[in-house]
Amino acid sequence: MTAITDDLPARLLHEEHEGWQAIIAGQGADYFQRTMTQDALLVVPGGVISRNELSGGFALLDCDGYQLHEPAVIRLGNHGGIVVSRAVVRRGEETTQFFVSTTYVFHDGGWCIAAQQRTPTVPAIVGAGT
Numbered sequence: 001m002t003a004i005t006d007d008l009p010a011r012l013l014h015e016e017h018e019g020w021q022a023i024i025a026g027q028g029a030d031y032f033q034r035t036m037t038q039d040a041l042l043v044v045p046g047g048v049i050s051r052n053e054l055s056g057g058f059a060l061l062d063c064d065g066y067q068l069h070e071p072a073v074i075r076l077g078n079h080g081g082i083v084v085s086r087a088v089v090r091r092g093e094e095t096t097q098f099f100v101s102t103t104y105v106f107h108d109g110g111w112c113i114a115a116q117q118r119t120p121t122v123p124a125i126v127g128a129g130t
Contacts (some may be wrong), residue, residue: 008073008078013068013071013083015083016083016085016102024063035111036051037112040112042116044118045119063090063091067087072084078106079105082103086100099118099121100118101117
């Protein structure tokens with residue numbers, strides 16, 4: 001019996017790590033400009049940034065280290081997917097946590113970012129809505 005393998009989750013997680021590694025190397029703006037679709041958007045605390053607005057660098061992408069926790073991949077057919085995770089981002093002595101959702105599409109022979117949203121985590125409110 002031939003085993004059926006599916007490397008989409010591994011491929012998309014690899015893409016997600018490449019983006020964070022580019023940010024650490026100080027190449028975040030270049031990476032996102034190169035890998036975003038023409039009409040892609042980054043939704044970050046305080047704004048929505050288009051691919052064209054990344055020219056000249058992008059300070060919100062700066063960080064010294066990161067960890068991705070509880071990553072999940074949501075399949076959108078064979079040519080797309082969403083990676084959702086909780087990212088712990090370190091800038092100097094400061095640590096910030098975000099929920100990150102990145103939508104990837106296979107376009108022009110490679111994986112491209114169609115959208116990414118970073119939402120700061122806030123402590124859960126126990127008993128909210130009751």
